[in-house]
Every structure is written in structure tokens, then in C-alpha cells.
Amino acid sequence: MSDEKRAKKKLSRRKFLVRGGLGTLGVLAVGTYLFRNPIRRSLADFANTVETPYLGDTKTPSIWFEVLNDNSVILYSPKVEMGQGTFTGLAQIAADELEIDIDQIKVVNSPSISGNMDDFGTGGSTSISSLWQPLRELAATTREMIKNEAAKKLGVEVATLSVANGIISSDGKTMSYAEVVDGVKEWKVPKTPALREIKSYKFVGKPIPRVDLKAKVFGEHIFGMDASMPDMLFGAVVRPSEIGAIFEDADIAEAEKMPGVIKVVKEKDFVGVVANSRMEAENAKHAIKTTWKTDKVWQTKDIEDMIKVGQGTPITIQKEGNAKSILEDDQDKITAEYHSPLGAHAQLEPNGAVAYVEEDKATVMISTQVVKITRDEIAKRIGVSKDKVNVIPTFLGGGFGRRLHTPNGIQAAVLSKAVGKPVKCFLDRKEEFQHDTFRPPTHHVLKAKLRENGMIEAIEHNVSSGDVAFGSPLLPGIAPALMGADLGAWRGGMINYSAIPNYRAVSWRVKLPFATSWWRSLGLLANTFAIESFMDELAEKAGKDPVQYRLDQIGDDERGFRLKEVIKAAAEKAGYKDKAENGRAMGFACSVDVNTPCAQVVEVSIENEKIKVHKVTCAMDPGLVVNPDQVRAQCEGAIIMGMSASMYERMYVEDGQLRPIIYGPYRMALMRHAPKEIDVVLLQNSETPGGVGEPPLGPIGAAVANAVYRLTGQRLRSMPLEAS
């Protein structure tokens, strides 16, 4: 990160507010967070795959830390935990600057009422990278405040104090943070102190076990699905099975007479029911006769016809040299087309919420990646002011982008308002599959011209995709005007081979008749599949080793250097060979996402006519690694999830309905598909932490396809990849 950027990241705090009393210290960050234009800044960051900044409100005070009587500290996290290990990383970072033990810190979700929210939400592999600087500054400031107060209480100079494990000592006298904090009503906020040297950190950089491990191994009630409130009733909402169906009317007479039913609630846009138990609510829901208006009965063919390069609106997203004219003139250019299918999130925990709407306030417990948007939407719908709606985020049973869109929160609130009691409701699995915000299908056309020596003279990538970031609540409606192309759809779609003299990437935007949005890594998986398969084809044409062929065409800038390092590390660790041996072959691919380069080598065979992945070697450089164990865990998970998406999963459309509607028919990677060996090599060629959760999903699809080619000579250009 440049110094200028670092300076921008610095939170300047002129004033702090403190919630005092009973051993509770809330440090509240106030200040200006310097952006000329936050929206443009965040988009540009994405665009250039540089860090996304922390986008929380830094003008209004909000709670970050609380010191409890037992000398432990609560960290209120503006980022939710959806499995990516963020709570653990944040605990490590905060504990090191607070100078407390890792066991003394507890990370909890920040409820919206505390004001500590991040406008960006949780996603895009940004949780650790965006909070790295602000959180350390907040924690260090808190530590200094406590030290200053301790000096007063102990009657000594601050300089004489030493701190360890939340105990301050000077001259044989000691005081715990809890004792210092006790009774303090007014806090003085110092200038942001110097941060500790990274080398001196005790927890950052270490494989600390996940802080939520016990809760998750002993079945604690931590998820949105587990939330409850006293006197809670159960709700169910009727949802259409057909694409594009609009609610017209409902005959509720029969449902109203069903056992246990409290009320059938008919709104302008949906109908739902509230009952004493879940079963009664479900049964009554099925007794409601709903009429829907649908304009068209969609089929898979209709969708396939829409997703075609050459249709919709093209935007050039990358251009160097004259790729376009060179390729237009070249009669012998090499061309190949690739496809990726419609994919579902299929996260295990269905979307739901528990809501309690009272006279002039509301409380909603929900699995959400966008606390603020969830709150604002609910407030608007039920007519309660935003600051009176408390959205309490829970642990997420999987996120992957699925919880960036939370109408389920609104529906629970509407039902609660109608009966004046807390109501819990959630989607069933069929509804999850049919009302997902899908990963859009894609079509890619790649073209290249090779020189005499086999090196690439010009290359072009055209991608057609349904919307990803467009239409997402995370991006304001002006995003298209600002950026032109859908930065989600073309994530991973640019050419990383910067030593090629002429290259160009073009994104074609298509609006599909159902919601498509962010799915872990966005366009990265599909775009990398296309580009990296094509690179392998070109290496073959050129008669070169595919790894060396890539290395030779990457530039020498910092990004190129880091990419080359991971390529070399993966190839070396795996002992990459481009020839099949003993019925097995290796495949190689690489990508760069959110400034994190990643390279993978897979080893496959064909067993019972199916592709079997035996081993994956993954080299990744996410910059400074806060928790090597959790970075490895993200690589392992992303690799198998990426295999699942590349080799098995596919949604289709039949007679107006999205299908399949259940696990099983929606084929996913299971235990038996997981490679027995995953070897992760971590490089750290950057001083700050970069993204981790998504980048390792990039190369896997292409690496598998490339391996299959080297084994069978069959080039697979459509996912899901199937050997025939």
C-alpha cells in the first residue's frame, strides 16, 4: 500500500465518546475517514483489485470495545462471521494491540443500534484487509486510554507502566484493565498512538485455533435459525414456483380456519400466515390459494440464447495495444469458446429471521451480510425510524453472497407487526433453490494470435454474463454510470499476462429474468476457467511447457512478480509434469483476485468414466497472513467448493421453474469427491493482509480441465466438466 493510501486509511479522531459505568468501557470512534468520493473509491478498488476500504460511519460514535469485570474484553465486530474465520483474525489483531491474551477477548456481532456498521457489509474477501489498519488503531488508542487512566489511579507516570495480559504494572503495583475502567465517567482520547511493530505481535501470524470452535463443536445456538424470543409465534410466507410470477391475490378463507392459525396476513406484494407452531404455519400456508401473474413460461433454451457474446451491451474493461485490429485482420487466429452454468448458493442454513415489531421500535435477529441495508429496508417497510430498528446479526450458516439480499427480514417484520408478537419464519429448501440470487451463467469467446516463436502477439477475452454486482444492494444505482461494466461479472476476466504486447477484455451485460448476484468470487471462477483453459491450449499449440509459457508472458511489475512467485511455488511443490504418467495427469492454472495471486496444480485420473481429483497443490500470496491455519482452511474449502461448482453443479429452467429444488439432484461435491491431499503453500510478498476467502476459488476449474486434457486429449470447454 502506498503511503498516500495509508494516510487516507488513517482514522483521524478528534473526539471520542465513552460509555462509562460498571466496568464497561465503550470506545467510540469519531472522526473523518478521508475519501473524496467513497462510492467511486470502493468501485475503483474493486476494479483494480486493490484493497476495499473500511466504509463504516466514522462521523458518529459507535461501540467497538467493552471491558468486563472479569478483565475480558468484548470486540463488537462490524463484519459477520460466516465461516471465513474473520472473528478469529479480528480477535488476534485486537488482542495484540490491546496487549491482552487471546483468551481474554470475545468477538460478538455488532447490533445495528450500536452504530458500529460497515456500509460495505461483509463480502468480497475484505473483512480482515479492510479492518487491519482501523482496528489496530482503535485497539491501540483504547489501550493508551486505559494506561493513562491507570497512571492517574496509581499515581505514577504513564512512562513507568508496563502491560501484559490486560494487567498494568508499575513499581510492584498492579491493576487490571477492569479495575482501571471501574467507575471512570469521563475519558480523554489521546492522539492515535504509534502501532506496535508487527514482529512483536504475539497472535498475528500464528495459527490460533478459531475462537468460535467450541460453540460450533458443541452445538451452541448461534445461528439465525436458532434465534428465538419469548412468546414467539411461527410464520410462513407463500412464494411462487414460477420465474417472474407477480402476486395478484389470495383466497385465505380455508387457511384462516386451520388449527393453530393466529392470522393470515395479506399484503400488496405477498401473503403469509402466523400460527402457534411451525407445522401449523406450514400446513396453513399450503391451504392458501394464491394467484400469480406470469408473462412468459421460461425454458433453459431461452436463457442460453440470451447469454451469448455479441448480445447486450459491450464494455471494454481492459485494453493494451491493438488487440482488436490485429485479431480482426488475422485469418489464422486461434479461437475457442467456453461456458459456465447457472449456479445456486445452496448454503446450508436457510434464510429466515425472528422479528418483533412493537409500537415504535423493532428488533430483528437475522443471518445477514449487510446489517445496515437489512435495517434500512425493514425500517422503511414497517414505518419505524431507522435508529429504532435494531438488527442483531447472528452467525451465518454460510454466506457466499447469498445474504446480501434479505427480504426475509422484511417479511418477518411485516408478519410480526400484524400480530404484535415476535414471529420467526424462514424459507424451505425448495424456496431457497428457486428464490436464490444465482451465480449467472456465462459465455466466453477467446481469440489469440501467436508469433513465430509461439509467444502471444495479441489476445482478447469476451465474456457474456448475467448481472452480478449490478442490481446488488451493495452498489448504488449509479454504479453502471460510474463504472460502465459489471465489475462483479468481469472479476477475474482481465488478462494477467502483461508482457503480451496487445490484449483486451470486453464484458457483455445481460439482464436475466431472475435475480443473479454475488456468489463467492463472483465472475472469478468462470473467467479464470475460460482464460486459463485457453492459455493451456495456446501453450499446446506453441509446443511449450504450460507453466513456463505463462511465466514468460507475465510482466515484471510488482503484481507480475507476485504472480510468478506463486506459479513457481505451486509447480515446484507439486512436481508439475505436462505428460500423463500411470493413468494420472496434472493440470495447471492461476489467477489474481483482490490483489491475491493464486496458482494450483491438480492431479486427476478417470475412474468409472468420471473425473477423479486426487491431489491439489495450491500456492497463494495473500500478503501478510494473520492466521495461517485459517488461510489454509479457506484454501481447502474454496478448492472443494470450486470443484463442486466446476464439476457437478448446474441449475436449469423447465416449464417456467428453476430446478433442481433439493440437494442430491442439485449435485454437489461430497466427502467422496474431495481430494485426499491438499497441499497449501503460503507466500507473503506484501506487508498488509489481502483477500483470502475467494481468490483460491479461481484456478480450480481450469486446472481440472487442463489435467483432463493432458490425460485424455479431450478438451472440456463447458462446466460442469464431464469426461465422456
Add this chain to the structure above:
Amino acid sequence: MKISFHINNQPQTITIEDQNTPLLWVVRDLLDLKGTKFGCGKAACGACTLHVEGQAVRSCSFPVHLVEGKKVTTIEGLGTPEDPHPVQQAWIEEIVPQCGYCQPGFMMATAALLEEIPNPTDDDIDNNIINVCRCATYYRMRKAIHRAASIKNDSTTNSVNS
């Protein structure tokens, strides 16, 4: 109707209108044992796996009346932080969970498997552990299952392929 059974070693009698209510909802909503999860409601994901008489059962598709007079164990009854079941111990040592939602179902399925096959091979694991984990923690799960077997058999863990 009234249904009596043992849950996590405690006798329990419930009164329920619909005897075909899935056991899952009785356990979660009536008995407030929410460690057992709902994933699909159609016996397709395994998130709701618990034990009935030591057998792994997908409780979303198991009518409550079938547990009359039987012993039911949920993740809450498998072990405690003070006294973890070998499977839980192995899960902690391998740091398996990511989002964690599927994990109780996997641990219950594994605990039942180890009763049947104390030293499962990789093939035994592939054929018997067929739950869905969207975070795809399978790689560590496999290691944890082998480790659990060895903890349970009270042998050294050195031979575990890790």
C-alpha cells in the same frame, strides 16, 4: 397424543397434536435443543442427523411417534466441553468447522459410524458420511474422522495420516 422417550439420558414426555410431526421440530422448538439443524427437510443433506438407539437418523424425515420408548441423543448429549466425545475432541484438534452449520450432523453421523466400524477406511468414510457441507470442510473432516477413531480406540495418533 403423549409420547415418552429418553433424550440425552433424561426421561421426557411430550404432548403433541400431530404425531407425524418430524422429530427435528420437537427437538428444536419444543425441547429447545437447537444444535440439531434444519437444512432441507427432505432427508437430503444430513444437517438434522441425531441418534435414535445409537443409529444415525435424519430427524427432519422421522415422525416423532417412532421414538416412543426409545433413546434419543443429540449433539448436546454427545459430549460437553469438559468431557468431549472423541469425535468432538478430534473436530477441535483438526479445527474442522467453518460456518459450522452442518457440523453437528456430521459429528453425529461420524459417532454412529465409529460404533459400527471402529477403524473406518477412506472408502468406509466415503460410503457412509454422505452429508452436505457447503463450506466443503471435507478435507479436514476426513482427517478428524481418522483421528476420532484413534482417540476412541485409545491408540496413538501417530499413525494418522495428517
